[in-house]
Amino acid sequence: MKYDYLIVGAGLFGAVFAQEAKKKGKRCLVVEKRDHIAGNVYCEEIHGIQVHRYGAHIFHTSDPKIWDYVGQFAEFNHYINSPIARFRGELYNLPFNMNTFSKMWGIATPKEAQDIIASQIADLGITEPKNLEEQALSLVGRDVYEKLIKGYTEKQWGRDCRELPAFIIKRLPLRFTYDNNYFNDPYQGIPIGGYTRLVEKLLEGTQVRLQVDYLAHREELDKLADKIIYTGMIDQFYDYSLGVLAYRSVRFETEELEMENYQGNAVVNYTEREVPYTRIIEHKHFEFGKQPTTIISREYSSEWHKGDEPYYPVNDQRNNWLYAQYKEKAQREAKVIFGGRLGSYQYYDMDKVIGAALEWCKELL
Numbered sequence: 001m002k003y004d005y006l007i008v009g010a011g012l013f014g015a016v017f018a019q020e021a022k023k024k025g026k027r028c029l030v031v032e033k034r035d036h037i038a039g040n041v042y043c044e045e046i047h048g049i050q051v052h053r054y055g056a057h058i059f060h061t062s063d064p065k066i067w068d069y070v071g072q073f074a075e076f077n078h079y080i081n082s083p084i085a086r087f088r089g090e091l092y093n094l095p096f097n098m099n100t101f102s103k104m105w106g107i108a109t110p111k112e113a114q115d116i117i118a119s120q121i122a123d124l125g126i127t128e129p130k131n132l133e134e135q136a137l138s139l140v141g142r143d144v145y146e147k148l149i150k151g152y153t154e155k156q157w158g159r160d161c162r163e164l165p166a167f168i169i170k171r172l173p174l175r176f177t178y179d180n181n182y183f184n185d186p187y188q189g190i191p192i193g194g195y196t197r198l199v200e201k202l203l204e205g206t207q208v209r210l211q212v213d214y215l216a217h218r219e220e221l222d223k224l225a226d227k228i229i230y231t232g233m234i235d236q237f238y239d240y241s242l243g244v245l246a247y248r249s250v251r252f253e254t255e256e257l258e259m260e261n262y263q264g265n266a267v268v269n270y271t272e273r274e275v276p277y278t279r280i281i282e283h284k285h286f287e288f289g290k291q292p293t294t295i296i297s298r299e300y301s302s303e304w305h306k307g308d309e310p311y312y313p314v315n316d317q318r319n320n321w322l323y324a325q326y327k328e329k330a331q332r333e334a335k336v337i338f339g340g341r342l343g344s345y346q347y348y349d350m351d352k353v354i355g356a357a358l359e360w361c362k363e364l365l
Helices: 012-023 064-071 098-105 110-124 132-140 142-157 195-202 214-222 283-287 317-331 340-344 350-364
Strands: 003-008 028-032 043-046 049-052 059-061 084-087 090-093 187-189 207-210 225-230 247-257 267-270 279-282 294-303 336-338
Touching: 003 012, 003 214, 012 028, 012 195, 012 225, 012 340, 012 350, 043 195, 049 283, 049 294, 059 064, 059 350, 064 187, 064 350, 084 142, 090 098, 090 142, 098 110, 098 142, 110 132, 110 142, 132 142, 142 294, 214 225, 279 283, 283 294, 317 336, 340 350
Parallel strands: 003 028, 003 225, 028 207, 084 267, 225 336
Antiparallel strands: 043 049, 059 187, 084 090, 247 294, 267 279, 279 294
């Protein structure tokens, strides 16, 4: 069969494009190298618990059109992201807010917190931050930096904060209210029954082939369609001909525990450097589960190597320059459209992925 579009990747970008193309009467074939749909938002049900196999995903947006769009395909619960930070047995609320400052300094009013932070920043006398450490210290002072930023950031990036460029942290929001809601977006929640169901609905009526490596069968697959929507790694598409783009990867240790409640919260960050993992996710809390057992995942940040799962692009000067060279090649492609976080070499929130897919649909369909 001849298709209008071959969509490489069954994640959110590809699934949204397939849904919109189907509405316009287009024939699409989706190929996916994994053994499941939904990309990194894939949820696997284990004993009634939706396990986020590739890390926690909380849907949030300020765009009512995107919220209404996803609401066509899933019912969302009222989950609010309120992570906890753990530093040497001390627990702090995130994002940095009055609950954080009250616990840290034993104070109660916004003015007290503002005065302490301003005093610490003034004592440091940093005028032109030369690295990430100096940048963070100049924004939040020593206490918040050393307890809640330094160790976690060094684990995320695999190097000392003094070796990281200042631009990685452009700002660090400080809230002088007792509000633990991590996101400012008015729309937030988790699809009831997990993200896989959402993507299943988006792909309804579209042919999907799993465990198909597009790059290994490119020649024969390209013949099947007039246009290709490619959501894989842009440098791999070109066989790394200009160089390899850098990513950070994540490794997960997941286990089921014979207890109802392990940590009392869906997300707990471990901010001291000595603890090897960055955070523990307790999956049942995303859906307020009451199952007799619980499932947790420890997350370990690591350097990415070919063959690893790429998670976070390293958008430093060198990699942004290299991506620009690949993008220039991509724009000359007559048949291929690059999309999604890997095709665009950007870390997208889910609503931005969906928004970008819808924009491409408007242009192409």
